[in-house]
Amino acid sequence: MVSFEQNFYPKIGKVGKGFLRKIFEALKEEKDSKKVGYYELPKNGIKTIKELETYQRENTYFKNGSIKNIVVVGIGGSSLGTKAVYEFLRYKRKSKRQLYFLENVDPIIIGETLKRIDKKNTHFLIISKSGTTIETTSIFKYIISKYCFDLSQKKDANRFTFITDKNSSLSKLADEYSIKQFNIPKNVGGRFSVLSAVGIVPLSLVGIEVKELLIAAEGFIDSFFEFKEKKILKKAYFYSKLAKKYPINVLFSYSSLFSYFNQWYVQLWGESLGKWDKLGNNVGLTPVHLVGSVDQHSFLQLILQGPKDKTVTVIKVKDFKKRAKIPDIKLKYLEKTDYVNNHSFNELLNEECNATYETILENNIPADMIVLDKISEQNIGILIAYYELLTSCVGQMLMVNVYNQPAVELGKKKLVKKFTNIN
Amino acid sequence: MVSFEQNFYPKIGKVGKGFLRKIFEALKEEKDSKKVGYYELPKNGIKTIKELETYQRENTYFKNGSIKNIVVVGIGGSSLGTKAVYEFLRYKRKSKRQLYFLENVDPIIIGETLKRIDKKNTHFLIISKSGTTIETTSIFKYIISKYCFDLSQKKDANRFTFITDKNSSLSKLADEYSIKQFNIPKNVGGRFSVLSAVGIVPLSLVGIEVKELLIAAEGFIDSFFEFKEKKILKKAYFYSKLAKKYPINVLFSYSSLFSYFNQWYVQLWGESLGKWDKLGNNVGLTPVHLVGSVDQHSFLQLILQGPKDKTVTVIKVKDFKKRAKIPDIKLKYLEKTDYVNNHSFNELLNEECNATYETILENNIPADMIVLDKISEQNIGILIAYYELLTSCVGQMLMVNVYNQPAVELGKKKLVKKFTNIN
Numbered sequence: 095m096v097s098f099e100q101n102f103y104p105k106i107g108k109v110g111k112g113f114l115r116k117i118f119e120a121l122k123e124e125k126d127s128k129k130v131g132y133y134e135l136p137k138n139g140i141k142t143i144k145e146l147e148t149y150q151r152e153n154t155y156f157k158n159g160s161i162k163n164i165v166v167v168g169i170g171g172s173s174l175g176t177k178a179v180y181e182f183l184r185y186k187r188k189s190k191r192q193l194y195f196l197e198n199v200d201p202i203i204i205g206e207t208l209k210r211i212d213k214k215n216t217h218f219l220i221i222s223k224s225g226t227t228i229e230t231t232s233i234f235k236y237i238i239s240k241y242c243f244d245l246s247q248k249k250d251a252n253r254f255t256f257i258t259d260k261n262s263s264l265s266k267l268a269d270e271y272s273i274k275q276f277n278i279p280k281n282v283g284g285r286f287s288v289l290s291a292v293g294i295v296p297l298s299l300v301g302i303e304v305k306e307l308l309i310a311a312e313g314f315i316d317s318f319f320e321f322k323e324k325k326i327l328k329k330a331y332f333y334s335k336l337a338k339k340y341p342i343n344v345l346f347s348y349s350s351l352f353s354y355f356n357q358w359y360v361q362l363w364g365e366s367l368g369k370w371d372k373l374g375n376n377v378g379l380t381p382v383h384l385v386g387s388v389d390q391h392s393f394l395q396l397i398l399q400g401p402k403d404k405t406v407t408v409i410k411v412k413d414f415k416k417r418a419k420i421p422d423i424k425l426k427y428l429e430k431t432d433y434v435n436n437h438s439f440n441e442l443l444n445e446e447c448n449a450t451y452e453t454i455l456e457n458n459i460p461a462d463m464i465v466l467d468k469i470s471e472q473n474i475g476i477l478i479a480y481y482e483l484l485t486s487c488v489g490q491m492l493m494v495n496v497y498n499q500p501a502v503e504l505g506k507k508k509l510v511k512k513f514t515n516i517n
Numbered sequence: 518m519v520s521f522e523q524n525f526y527p528k529i530g531k532v533g534k535g536f537l538r539k540i541f542e543a544l545k546e547e548k549d550s551k552k553v554g555y556y557e558l559p560k561n562g563i564k565t566i567k568e569l570e571t572y573q574r575e576n577t578y579f580k581n582g583s584i585k586n587i588v589v590v591g592i593g594g595s596s597l598g599t600k601a602v603y604e605f606l607r608y609k610r611k612s613k614r615q616l617y618f619l620e621n622v623d624p625i626i627i628g629e630t631l632k633r634i635d636k637k638n639t640h641f642l643i644i645s646k647s648g649t650t651i652e653t654t655s656i657f658k659y660i661i662s663k664y665c666f667d668l669s670q671k672k673d674a675n676r677f678t679f680i681t682d683k684n685s686s687l688s689k690l691a692d693e694y695s696i697k698q699f700n701i702p703k704n705v706g707g708r709f710s711v712l713s714a715v716g717i718v719p720l721s722l723v724g725i726e727v728k729e730l731l732i733a734a735e736g737f738i739d740s741f742f743e744f745k746e747k748k749i750l751k752k753a754y755f756y757s758k759l760a761k762k763y764p765i766n767v768l769f770s771y772s773s774l775f776s777y778f779n780q781w782y783v784q785l786w787g788e789s790l791g792k793w794d795k796l797g798n799n800v801g802l803t804p805v806h807l808v809g810s811v812d813q814h815s816f817l818q819l820i821l822q823g824p825k826d827k828t829v830t831v832i833k834v835k836d837f838k839k840r841a842k843i844p845d846i847k848l849k850y851l852e853k854t855d856y857v858n859n860h861s862f863n864e865l866l867n868e869e870c871n872a873t874y875e876t877i878l879e880n881n882i883p884a885d886m887i888v889l890d891k892i893s894e895q896n897i898g899i900l901i902a903y904y905e906l907l908t909s910c911v912g913q914m915l916m917v918n919v920y921n922q923p924a925v926e927l928g929k930k931k932l933v934k935k936f937t938n939i940n
Contacts (some may be wrong), residue, residue: 121537126641128709148566154902169810169811169813169814170813170814171814183627185625197811198523198772198773198808198809198810198811198866199810199862199865199866199869200772200773200774200837200840200866201837201841201861201862201863202608202772202774202837202839202863202892203773203774204775204841204862205839205841207607221870224862225850225851226851226853226854228854228857228865229810229865231848231851231854232854232857232862232865233842234846235844235846235858236841236842236843236844236862238846239844245848248619263850263851263853264850265850266849266850267848267850267851269847270849284814285815301915305861319807333554335562341824341826342765342803349621349623349625350621350623350625350626351623351625351626360815360816361814361815361816363820363876364815364816364818364819364823365814365816365818367819367823368818368820368821368822368823368824369818369819369821369822369823370822376822376823376824376825377823377824378819378822378823378824379823380765380805380819380823380824380826380827382803382804382805386593386621387592387621387623387652388593388620388621390593390925390928391593391594391707391784391788391925392593392597392708392784392787392788392790393783393784393787393788394788394924394925394928395787395788395791395922395923395924395925396787396788396790396791396792396801396803397791398791398924398925399791399792399793399799399801399923399924400787400791400792400799400800400801400803400929401764401791401800401801401803402799404803409662413939414623414625415622415623416625416628418624418627418628418659419659420655420658420659421533421658421659421662423658423661423662424655425658425668425690426690426693427648427686427689427690427693428597428648428649428654428686428687428690430649430686431649431651431654431655433933433936433937434651434655435658435938437936438624439622439623439624439627439655439659440624442622442651442652442655443621443622443623443624445932445935445936446622446932448927449928449929449931449932450928450933451929452931453924453927456927457924465880469625481674495701498546499818500818500822501817501821501822501876501880502813502814502816502817502818502821504821504876505813505817505869505872505873505876506872508872508875508876509868509872510856511871512868512871512872512940513856513857513860513868514856
């Protein structure tokens with residue numbers, strides 16, 4: 095269960111209500127016309143899970159139980175969502191399979207990661223929506239060469255699964271060598287693709303209960319389209335209306351398990367909203383991600399006494415289902431710290447969260463809180479759906495195209511030119 | 518060697534030059550009067566290294582070579598700097614000792630980390646400037662209880678080293694049980710303490726060549742106080758003068774090795790500058806940290822087409838001294854990606870960096886580049902000194918007290934109250 099405590103949206107009059115309805119209808123139209131596909135992903139995901147199960151029964155290495163490592167080769171939208179869910183649920187899964195990520199073309203990190211795996215017990219997922227992401231294809235080629243793979247040999251082709259758009263270059267390569275592929279729907283952008291095969295395949299392969307996650311996400315999206323999640327529209331309204339006053343949106347998550355969820359949020363928020371609007375203005379909102387209580391000792395001072403240009407959303411987990419306590423040890427000279435003795439770390443973390451939240455509110459900084467009753471597949475599913483819908487709503491209100499990233503292409507073109515000049 | 522390419526500071530007239538000189542003198546006065554102590558840390562660090570060597574010869578466990586794990590228990594300024602340096606240099610050290618961090622009071626993470634260590638081969642560093650940081654003391658108590666340590670026994674007291682202010686509660690506890698302690702100078706704040714025992718002790722214990730780092734940092738600080746690093750003053754002038762126009766400062770580091778350096782920067786920048794100025798205004802600059810090339814696929818779109826409220830500093834490493842290449846494999850349908858074949862990952866990463874930097878400049882976003890010739894102790898030492906000095910200069914110009922964090926206390930007081938009400 096996830097509950098949303100919102101304090102900061104302004105009164106919405108009749109005109110405002112009409113506006114929210116219009117935005118809601120716009121999203122509905124995106125969905126009904128199939129212009130935007132992420133709304134349908136959770137529903138269709140069950141098929142992907144089944145397809146993956148069939149595949150595992152057919153692939154020699156999965157069949158004989160030799161696969162101990164899954165390596166995701168993918169960057170940005172092809173890895174962030176998977177990392178977010180994995181980091182959140184990792185500790186409670188039953189599988190012992192390791193999940194590795196190769197994303198950056200950092201020579202040190204690539205070497206370090208590959209040193210840890212043995213090709214004999216490893217399956218590689220090559221993930222690229224376009225099929226030609228330069229980081230991903232470069233690392234893919236490096237893997238082929240390092241492990242002397244010959245894709246025309248069934249035994250080597252079986253070491254790979256591709257996840258990409260239908261008919262992309264990578265998809266055609268898969269066809270050429272009969273490599274298993276899963277496709278990303280054309281109407282789903284990379285940063286909205288975690289609930290497609292992009293997330294489902296790696297997460298399922300390392301023992302995350304993806305089905306539960308999908309069902310919860312689907313339920314939440316359905317509820318939104320039944321006009322029952324008006325809080326999202328209201329929150330989006332606040333962000334959009336006051337985008338100039340509060341250009342920075344802090345996500346302050348109280349648990350290290352959210353480290354990558356935070357980063358997923360940064361991509362979703364930053365890349366979806368930061369662009370020219372229909373009038374040619376530079377618009378957008380800047381995401382900042384923090385982990386509590388750690389970042390109380392880092393960024394909180396700035397929030398409280400720095401410029402009042404930030405909103406804050408705090409995420410709290412009510413019950414971690416871990417009972418570890420601060421023991422009732424009274425150390426000489428440290429008596430001042432004894433007030434937490436006999437309380438659980440869970441309590442300490444949550445009371446720090448509450449104290450921070452209240453302090454932020456008292457300093458007149460717009461803040462809301464999202465409370466998860468526990469760490470669960472359902473809850474992360476809801477959180478993902480919530481943030482995706484919120485992003486779409488804000489984007490509609492800011493009059494930007496939420497789903498493209500035109501500026502990223504600029505750098506890519508320049509890169510090609512640089513190498514063409516060198517060669 | 519570190520070189521600094523600055524493009525964005527405005528012309529500085531006669532009045533401006535006088536102002537910069539005044540700021541320089543103010544820093545010099547901080548140093549000479551010993552009001553601010555971090556300027557002297559590198560020079561004094563050599564003594565700490567020697568003291569640590571002596572200690573290792575005396576402590577039973579170090580003497581008999583049984584210590585395989587070092588656990589840092591500390592949060593914020595007590596861990597971030599160490600993490601930054603460790604992550605940067607880790608892969609090139611010779612020691613096989615593992616370094617663990619316990620900072621967050623997250624019940625899942627504490628459990629996971631402690632599961633991996635064995636008390637028989639572990640030494641614990643309890644680090645807290647004030648001596649009563651609640652996260653640190655709580656985890657410390659948990660460790661005592663979990664491993665059944667009795668501090669009054671020499672054999673158990675020897676498992677610990679404390680790093681804290683002289684005469685703090687923790688320091689007195691150390692005296693009580695003859696636990697080894699290193700002290701942080703009173704005039705050095707937590708986020709400026711990485712070159713004190715706070716960083717020197719854990720880093721030396723896991724085989725980082727700290728001496729080289731300190732000498733380079735000292736050289737850079739000396740050079741600054743010889744008025745030879747005017748670029749720092751000029752850059753600070755730009756940031757301060759245009760703080761309202763460019764309230765967000767992005768650090769875009771091209772290598773995953775900078776992940777924690779980036780976070781160290783966030784604390785230093787955010788917590789030092791975000792506060793009420795002498796006139797009672799809310800001032801400050803918001804730090805954002807990115808890793809390239811990964812975050813080209815996440816945040817870059819926002820930088821390029823979002824609101825023009827950001828400056829960007831790009832960090833590049835010229836030569837990683839790793840020759841791994843993208844092999845010359847031509848895959849059918851992927852011909853488009855062959856332009857990088859036969860080039861090293863080092864080249865690819867750097868050309869991505871260059872392409873991004875140029876794109877940013879072409880979009881009229883103030884940007885500069887810092888180039889490290891390689892990954893080395895010297896270079897990270899210079900980077901640390903550079904950012905600390907820059908922070909002090911900006912703080913002087915914004916008329917804030919760079920070295921305190923008054924707002925953080927608000928939440929702390931509230932926390933104590935919460936528990937007092939429960940108990």
